[in-house]
Amino acid sequence: MFTKVLVAEDYEIANQGIVKVLNDAVGIYNIHEAQYCDDAYLKFRKAHQSEEPFELLITDLSFKENHKVQTRTSGIELIQDIRKIQPDINIIVYSQESRPDKINMLFQKLNINGYVCKGQHAIKELVHCIQGVYKGNIVLPPEVKDANQDNIINLDDFDIMLLEELALGFTKKEIVQKLKKQKISPNSESTIDKRVSKLFDDFKAKNTTHLVAIVKDLGLL
Amino acid sequence: MFTKVLVAEDYEIANQGIVKVLNDAVGIYNIHEAQYCDDAYLKFRKAHQSEEPFELLITDLSFKENHKVQTRTSGIELIQDIRKIQPDINIIVYSQESRPDKINMLFQKLNINGYVCKGQHAIKELVHCIQGVYKGNIVLPPEVKDANQDNIINLDDFDIMLLEELALGFTKKEIVQKLKKQKISPNSESTIDKRVSKLFDDFKAKNTTHLVAIVKDLGLL
DNA sequence: CCTCCGATTACGGAAATCTGTAAGGAGTTC
DNA sequence: GAACTCCTTACAGATTTCCGTAATCGGAGG
Secondary structure, eight states, X not given: OOOEEEEEOSOHHHHHXXXXXXXXXXXOOEEEEESSHHHHHHHHHHHHHTTOOOSEEEEOSBOOOOSSOOSOOBHHHHHHHHHXXXXXXXXXXXXXXXXXXXXXXXXXXXXXXXXXXXXXXXXXXXXXXXXXXXXXXXXXXXXXHHHOTTOOOOOOHHHHHHHHHHHTTOOHHHHHHHHHHTTOSOOOHXXXXXXXXXXXXXXXXXXXXXXXXXXXXXXXX | OOOEEEEEOSOHHHHHHHHHHIIIIXXXXXXXXXXXXXXXXXXXXXXXXXXXXXXXXEEXXXXXXXXSOOSOOXXXXXXXXXXXXXXXXXXXXXXXXOOHHHHHXXXXXXXXXXXXXXXXTHXXXXXXXXXXXXXXXXXXXXXHHHHOTTOOOOOOHHHHHHHHHHHTTOOHHHHHHHHHHTTOSOOOHHHHHHHHHHHHHHHTOSXXXXXXXXXXXXXXX
């Protein structure tokens, strides 16, 4: 089993809970805690430099800002920064988020090893997830396993960019200008139209406003 | 101090944590727990019928659905249902939500007595909140106290309805038709235009899509 | 009674959206 | 090379949005 683990979680009650689970149910005792992203990063780097690296990171996604100045505010940035130092580190994200699309994104973009959803069965799922990751598996939460199947809509970066620009209130003409300025193709208004129309079909949206509302609800933006 | 308290929280680790805080830091020992909304409601009703009512409800807002059929899925419904039985019950909401607008809505629409934000200082805030509510105060979380001031935008029910319809992709013409069918006034396209334009100003939105995106981000929809 | 003020309503016009059709290019397959 | 598909681009027209101006109505206050 993993011997050295870092738990990054700002919510102090949960933090205590996780440590207890690791002790009692998994049998890990060398556990370091961090309540702030920056703190987690520093602890991680120090351990890596002194050649006593962590084997597993368990982290939340959202860290509330407080009086202290934090350079990293979200767990996503923390993961990216830590992966730069130690690419093969095992990472389990442990968060409130339960929207399948958003969780899927974590696996795709950040290559996390496991995800546990804070909730009723968090203890059982956490134990199961750690054991699975230790065996080298990718452990999806039941929320994603159930929901997946065929309703996954594959959005490429261009689609995401379009959605973001539209959500920021830019007109298609403005988006076209931006694209041309940045020399990104495609960049004709007609193609943008076509792309957005395809998104209408995908998400069964009636118009741009509806589309952005749907995508916001799904947590993709 | 309160003697009989109900804690409704589906997240088992947090549930345990709250009970511990109530025991150690506040000195409340007659604590009942519920992991499901329906369960909380039943316990509450039973206590009220047997004339040993709860004096305080501490509840989360979001309850994950699971295999069990739940008639109440959100803490908001739970609060509304419990208030019907015992209007003067003290209620503290204890949730992830940190957006000032959404928290304000809880105080305005549900008349809750206190709010505690899950986070770094949850323990201290929870203790402070319980003590304040016991004295008869309305206890706002620091997030709201800081943020408030003048940036509160007052939306009436008509505005909210407009925003919801727009987010569902209805055109203004369609909304007008609905209003006329339901004999709700105002119901002219021109007034709808004016109202939405005012919302543009309030939220500094460039167009309808931008407006809906902003409002979704604020958590008002 | 009169005036002021805010909300509602009507109307018009420039701009943007949405939805077609059609044409050109790049890559694949036969 | 011909046939095919997929993506990009152009264009056009109906609808909708957005933002003016202006008329009307009702309540508040002098």
